[in-house]
Amino acid sequence: MSNNFFLIGIRFLVLLLVQVLIFNKLNLSIAVTPYVYVIYFILFPIKEKRVSFLFTSFLLGLAIDMFMNSGGIHAAASVTTAYFRPAILKAVFGISYETQSLKFRQATGYQKVIIVLLLTLIHHSVLYFLETFNLNLFLFTLTKVFLTVIFTTILSILLIHLFRTSTK
Amino acid sequence: MQQLIRFFVRNHVSLIYVALLSLSLVFIFQSHQYHRSAFLNSANALSGNLFSIAGGIESYFHLEKKNSILAEENSRLRQMVSKLQTVELPEITLQKDSSLHAQYTFKPAKVINNNYALQNNFITLKIGKNQGVQREMGVISSNGIVGIIDNVSGRFSTVLSILHSKSRINARLKKSAHFGSLIWNQKDPNLLQLIDVPRMAPVKKGDTIVTGGKSAIFPDGIPIGVIENLNLNEASNYFEIDVKPFTDMTNLSYVYIIQNRFREEIKALEKQVNE
Numbered sequence: 001m002s003n004n005f006f007l008i009g010i011r012f013l014v015l016l017l018v019q020v021l022i023f024n025k026l027n028l029s030i031a032v033t034p035y036v037y038v039i040y041f042i043l044f045p046i047k048e049k050r051v052s053f054l055f056t057s058f059l060l061g062l063a064i065d066m067f068m069n070s071g072g073i074h075a076a077a078s079v080t081t082a083y084f085r086p087a088i089l090k091a092v093f094g095i096s097y098e099t100q101s102l103k104f105r106q107a108t109g110y111q112k113v114i115i116v117l118l119l120t121l122i123h124h125s126v127l128y129f130l131e132t133f134n135l136n137l138f139l140f141t142l143t144k145v146f147l148t149v150i151f152t153t154i155l156s157i158l159l160i161h162l163f164r165t166s167t168k
Numbered sequence: 169m170q171q172l173i174r175f176f177v178r179n180h181v182s183l184i185y186v187a188l189l190s191l192s193l194v195f196i197f198q199s200h201q202y203h204r205s206a207f208l209n210s211a212n213a214l215s216g217n218l219f220s221i222a223g224g225i226e227s228y229f230h231l232e233k234k235n236s237i238l239a240e241e242n243s244r245l246r247q248m249v250s251k252l253q254t255v256e257l258p259e260i261t262l263q264k265d266s267s268l269h270a271q272y273t274f275k276p277a278k279v280i281n282n283n284y285a286l287q288n289n290f291i292t293l294k295i296g297k298n299q300g301v302q303r304e305m306g307v308i309s310s311n312g313i314v315g316i317i318d319n320v321s322g323r324f325s326t327v328l329s330i331l332h333s334k335s336r337i338n339a340r341l342k343k344s345a346h347f348g349s350l351i352w353n354q355k356d357p358n359l360l361q362l363i364d365v366p367r368m369a370p371v372k373k374g375d376t377i378v379t380g381g382k383s384a385i386f387p388d389g390i391p392i393g394v395i396e397n398l399n400l401n402e403a404s405n406y407f408e409i410d411v412k413p414f415t416d417m418t419n420l421s422y423v424y425i426i427q428n429r430f431r432e433e434i435k436a437l438e439k440q441v442n443e
Contacts, residue, residue, distance in 0.1 A: 017218075020215075020218075021218070021222045024283070025226075032285070033285050033286070045351065049180045051180070051181060051184055054181065054184055054185055054188060055188075057176070058188045058192070060189075061192070062192070062195075062208065064359035065195070065208050066208040066209070066210060066212070066214075066215055067210055067215050067218075067281075068210070068283065068286070068290070069199075069208075069209050069210050069283075069288075069290035069292075069318075069319075069326055070199075070286070070288065071195050071196040071198070071199030071200065071208070072193065072194070072195030072196045072199070072208070073192075073195075073196055075188070075191075075192035076189055076192035076193060079185060079188045079189055079192065080185075080189065082185075083181075083182075083185040116373075128287075130196060130353065131287045131288065132287050133200075133288065133333075134333070134354070136316065137354060137355075140354075140355060147306075
């Protein structure tokens, strides 16, 4: 338990720093910023309490907001993603996923992609629509959401695989 | 009562979710209000120091480009000086008068974090209250305008970039006094929009846009950009103009903060008018 807690804390800090200092500066020509800190929501242990998941996700979003001067949009998007994760896991693994003590890394490749894609989609939709806050730009925002979701999903899966041994 | 408690216990996760979501919505709406500083901003010691360390490393990668920008600015200023020196001025004797001091002073500041790909962009500077920076001071680069100071802490400050949905800057045509407002439609960081320019204004593609000086923030005539496309809205009789800014917002390292000596006086006067 304490080992888990330590691991989650390290992951929190590393993802925060990597997001703020590296990926926020990585603006591609299509003006898309990958929000790879969604890895936190993907890798947070399934058997941990949902309340602590909600609170730490909120704090992670709030910390990102502080660095990006974005008010609270990352906090809102993060806490929403954390709230809806059990529903997604249930849809992917089946109803009894909680009793099987599953881990994300044990999922098949296909399941992994679906989980990452759905979590990223929730996170980015909330994020971009709160950020734009303007229905006149609906289509523009929608394209931005789709482009970024694809980009973040690919990057997140790559990063999770790259750092497999260090975060096990 | 017992049922109520049971309800709370059973739905505690959803209730906590709703509470946290509402809290973040409160922060968002607070940050949307213009005259209130955001609850969370990067002008604090933690993010400021982190950004200044990272910015210190990053700045080495752009040294060559920065040098050439500075050299260009120097040559431009030298040309202006030499032009002024050739003008024959009549012999005048200056009187010692405090009102003859320059109205605007320029302070250099280092950019430690710069966003331009978001819908609402901010820049973080390594200069703060201790160096005399206050909210609503103008920020320019060596080529043109950059934004307006938004939040200030002891050693750091954040700038509301011209690439922000709430940015609204008084601008005019360089060759005539017709003015409008410079805004950003949140789409392309290389195109700003000039609105409220009336139909009778002599506007052409390629014309230069400068600041209008109708606020206490920017002096008159600071360059902004050139007109990229324009189109007359027949319904409203106003032009819709796309402006390409002179400042490359994606590549900033040093900026100047404009201090207006008469700012307080102008503000006090405007406040009287508004009341």
